[in-house]
Structure formats: C-alpha cells, structure tokens
Amino acid sequence: MATGSNEPKSRYLQYLEMVTGSLEDKRRYRQYKARIKQLPEDYRTAVEAMERYLMHFGPADGAGAMAMYEDLADLFERSAADGTPIRDIFGEDPVEFVEAFMANYPIGQYRARERNRFTSAISRAAGEDTARDDRTDR
Amino acid sequence: MGKQLTEMLKGTLEGLVLAILSGRPAYGYEITAWLRDQGFSDIAEGTVYALLVRVERRGLVDVEKVPSEKGPPRKVYSLNAQGRAYLEEFWTTWSFLAERLERLREGGK
Numbered sequence: 001m002a003t004g005s006n007e008p009k010s011r012y013l014q015y016l017e018m019v020t021g022s023l024e025d026k027r028r029y030r031q032y033k034a035r036i037k038q039l040p041e042d043y044r045t046a047v048e049a050m051e052r053y054l055m056h057f058g059p060a061d062g063a064g065a066m067a068m069y070e071d072l073a074d075l076f077e078r079s080a081a082d083g084t085p086i087r088d089i090f091g092e093d094p095v096e097f098v099e100a101f102m103a104n105y106p107i108g109q110y111r112a113r114e115r116n117r118f119t120s121a122i123s124r125a126a127g128e129d130t131a132r133d134d135r136t137d138r
Numbered sequence: 139m140g141k142q143l144t145e146m147l148k149g150t151l152e153g154l155v156l157a158i159l160s161g162r163p164a165y166g167y168e169i170t171a172w173l174r175d176q177g178f179s180d181i182a183e184g185t186v187y188a189l190l191v192r193v194e195r196r197g198l199v200d201v202e203k204v205p206s207e208k209g210p211p212r213k214v215y216s217l218n219a220q221g222r223a224y225l226e227e228f229w230t231t232w233s234f235l236a237e238r239l240e241r242l243r244e245g246g247k
Binding site: 071074075077078079080081082084088089090091092096097100101103104 | 166167180181182183184185187188189191192195206208209210212213
C-alpha cells in the first residue's frame, strides 16, 4: 500500500493543501473514480450505491478513506472478472456487508465525535473523569 | 443457512478463515467457494473480502499478487507467524467456549 513519496512537502505545497485539502488524496480519489467507470454497468451501480452509504457513515477523507475506496475498487474489478453475481457479493443483507467492510477503516468524523462525547459523558456520570473531552482526534 | 448460524458465524468467521489458510495459501474466491461447499451457503463474497482486508491490516497474513488470465492480479493470502499465534489463541478461546456450553447442555438435561 505505497502512497507516493516520503519526501517532505515544500512550504508552498503545505500552504496550498491547507486550502485545497491533500492533493495526493484527490489524485487517488480521481483514480478510484476512473476505475469504477470501467466496470460493467450493474457492478458500477452497486459500487455507487455503496459509495453513497460510505460517504454518509464512513471516513469522509484522508488516507484511510482513500485506502477504503481502493480496496472497494479491487473487490469489484476482481468480482467483475470472475463474473460473481452481485447478490453473491453482497449477500442477503447488504447492510451487514457494508458495515463489516467499513469497520476496517477510520471511523467517520460524525461517528467519532458522538462516540467520544458519549464515552466521556458516561465517565463523568460514573464519577471517574471530570475533564471534558469532546475531541474527535482519538 | 439459518439466522442463528449467521449470527454465530460473525464471531467465528475470522478463526475459520485463518484455519483454512493454515492449511494452504488461498485467494478470496477460493475461500468463499470452500465455505459454501462446507454448508455455509449464504456467506457473502464481500463479507469474506472485508475479513481478509482486516486480517491483512492486522498483519496476520502475507499477501502475494498473482497474475490472472482475466482481470486484475489475484491476491493470494497466506498465514504468517503472527497469524499462527493468533489462530492458536482462537482455538484456546474456542475450546473454552465449547466446553462451557457443553457443560450447560449436560446440566440442563
């Protein structure tokens, strides 16, 4: 899972990415989109449906999200080549599959924030911790 | 496959797949086919794939990309030393669980 060079970024690139977000992530995302475009229509439709779900509940950006999309493209390219029926990929309950898949990557910001808030609220209620901790960077 | 089996499989599929890989390296499609053959007929290819991604990320398997006549290269998974240690632990846990359940069943008669 090599993700480009390890050279330090130029100062210019650092500032630029503050504004635009990571260019490397953008490139990887465009590459993923191009791979999906090549799939037979029914597989493409299925991936796009899954992508919508992941956008809502999964990691929205960052290297973790890009690794997720690349793994997704790997699965569907292989399945299309093997002619695996869509139902066989997703099983009877597609939600179960998408949740199991998503659990491999960093959790989305919204979920992370609420989980932290919930965990620290219980700590406070249990009288264990008085410091507020609602940050998402866990 | 019944709902109950599906539920029980959730906690054990990882051990099951690692046990398959302890015999010989395999790719995702082969593993799913084997599981279906063994009576886990409703298992989703995607679920097995998600699991393989997980064990790969946790460093329990080594992955080799093997060219295929059609489509992208196949990822062939093999159990490494860390995976073997993990599988040992799985069997210990499994024995504990099976033994306790069996004791309950006998006591319930």
